[in-house]
Amino acid sequence: MTKNTAERPLKIAVTVDDFVLWDGMPMSADATPTTITRSVAQTLNDYGLGGTYGFSHTYRLDQEPEHLAAFDAWVEAGHHVGNHTHEHAPLRWMSDAAFRRDFETAEKHIGHLIEAAPRKYFRYPMDMCSGSEQRRGEVEQYLADNGYTNAPITSWFSDFAFIVPYFRALTLRDSEAQKQVRDMHVATAVEMLHKHADTARALFGADAPLIWLVHGTTIARDTLPAILEAFLEQGVEFVPLDEAMRHPVNYAMPPAVESFSNHLQRFAIAAGLPKPELEYERLGEILHLAPMAGSDTMEVYENEVFKPMAKRLGVAYDWDWS
Numbered sequence: 001m002t003k004n005t006a007e008r009p010l011k012i013a014v015t016v017d018d019f020v021l022w023d024g025m026p027m028s029a030d031a032t033p034t035t036i037t038r039s040v041a042q043t044l045n046d047y048g049l050g051g052t053y054g055f056s057h058t059y060r061l062d063q064e065p066e067h068l069a070a071f072d073a074w075v076e077a078g079h080h081v082g083n084h085t086h087e088h089a090p091l092r093w094m095s096d097a098a099f100r101r102d103f104e105t106a107e108k109h110i111g112h113l114i115e116a117a118p119r120k121y122f123r124y125p126m127d128m129c130s131g132s133e134q135r136r137g138e139v140e141q142y143l144a145d146n147g148y149t150n151a152p153i154t155s156w157f158s159d160f161a162f163i164v165p166y167f168r169a170l171t172l173r174d175s176e177a178q179k180q181v182r183d184m185h186v187a188t189a190v191e192m193l194h195k196h197a198d199t200a201r202a203l204f205g206a207d208a209p210l211i212w213l214v215h216g217t218t219i220a221r222d223t224l225p226a227i228l229e230a231f232l233e234q235g236v237e238f239v240p241l242d243e244a245m246r247h248p249v250n251y252a253m254p255p256a257v258e259s260f261s262n263h264l265q266r267f268a269i270a271a272g273l274p275k276p277e278l279e280y281e282r283l284g285e286i287l288h289l290a291p292m293a294g295s296d297t298m299e300v301y302e303n304e305v306f307k308p309m310a311k312r313l314g315v316a317y318d319w320d321w322s
């Protein structure tokens with residue numbers, strides 16, 4: 001952190017992704033996507049964050065249509081839904097035609113909810129665009145032609161890494177481990193917000209309103225109040241997504257890259273600055289919290305989420321976490 005944040009209040013727009021989590025992710029028996037979504041939606045309202053945009057892909061609705069209730073619960077609580085594609089695949093895994101079909105499939109499932117929002121937003125799965133500028137340009141044109149604006153992510157905290165460890169800690173009924181995972185989730189959210197804010201400041205010469213991401217997970221259900229509280233203590237001011245979108249950090253387009261990077265990280269790469277990201281050792285520590293046989297975090301992602309997705313799409317499995 002370069003400076004006490006009390007002297008430089010940060011503006012952030014909160015967004016929540018994938019409150020119906022990716023197919024293959026384990027979830028503790030006491031939770032469903034709908035109960036988690038209701039809880040996260042209520043927490044946001046408790047903090048005056050009505051009208052928060054949520055971006056959840058729709059793949060699981062094919063086999064489990066009951067999860068549409070999670071989308072309905074989100075909107076009924078006063079929040080908005082954007083298009084996050086159907087399959088949640090990296091753009092490079094899809095031809096242009098396949099991408100358009102996938103986008104339209106998501107609209108078939110939740111288009112009525114997207115239309116009900118004040119503005120139609122789209123978010124790339126994992127905030128990843130293709131390495132080809134031409135390819136991305138085609139997608140952006142398609143989005144614009146359909147009345148959509150891309151809502152990027154300019155602050156994240158690798159919260160994907162906590163989902164399986166928290167599932168293990170809950171399954172093991174290890175309350176000490178559960179608290180350890182929760183505490184680290186909150187601390188990491190705060191630390192990574194500062195890292196992104198410092199990078200934005202270095203890039204733009206002043207603080208920029210950041211679009212912050214948290215996923216709609218069991219652990220977010222249990223830590224979001226503490227995270228928002230910690231942000232307020234740091235002098236954070238919450239702003240609507242529309243307001244954050246008026247700053248070039250969010251509406252301008254950094255050069256496309258293939259790596260697992262968010263929008264702000266891509267600006268940093270283009271400027272020759274280090275990517276704001278979680279230290280590798282810390283990430284390793286998180287991934288291995290609450291160990292349990294047969295439930296390795298990265299194996300779950302690789303074998304249960306990404307490989308089956310690649311198989312469905314008929315493409316070679318090609319994923320790099322760096």
Ligand SMILES: [Zn+2]
Nearest residue numbers: 017018125126
């Ligand atoms: Zn997502």
